[in-house]
Amino acid sequence: MGEAGVIWSRLTSAFLMNCQLFGLTLLFALPLGLLVSLGSMSRFTPLRGVVKTFVWIIRGTPLMLQIIVIYLGPGLMGFCQSLGFQHQWPPAGGGGGVCHQLRLLFFRNLPRRY
Numbered sequence: 001m002g003e004a005g006v007i008w009s010r011l012t013s014a015f016l017m018n019c020q021l022f023g024l025t026l027l028f029a030l031p032l033g034l035l036v037s038l039g040s041m042s043r044f045t046p047l048r049g050v051v052k053t054f055v056w057i058i059r060g061t062p063l064m065l066q067i068i069v070i071y072l073g074p075g076l077m078g079f080c081q082s083l084g085f086q087h088q089w090p091p092a093g094g095g096g097g098v099c100h101q102l103r104l105l106f107f108r109n110l111p112r113r114y
Contacts, residue, residue, distance in 0.1 A: 039051035058066070 036051055036055065039047055040055065042048045042051070
């Protein structure tokens, strides 16, 4: 198999994985969106208030902050240890793996001066 065949097979497998991720996202997002829309149109005032507050918080915070909270939150609140993820998941140790990844992300492409 030549170089083009290797590239084609990797692109194909990545495309199939992307399609699986898209399907999984739809599987979870559509019911959640339906519940949020029905909750925001509910006649039960406390439920409508809770749902509208949830939507207000999600719309009002930056996406990067949401990603950091979702990635770091379970480890910092101790959910990882209670589920048995001692140090297998980077945030389980307090987020050290995330700091390393952010350092690589932001400082890897800076020009070096010697």
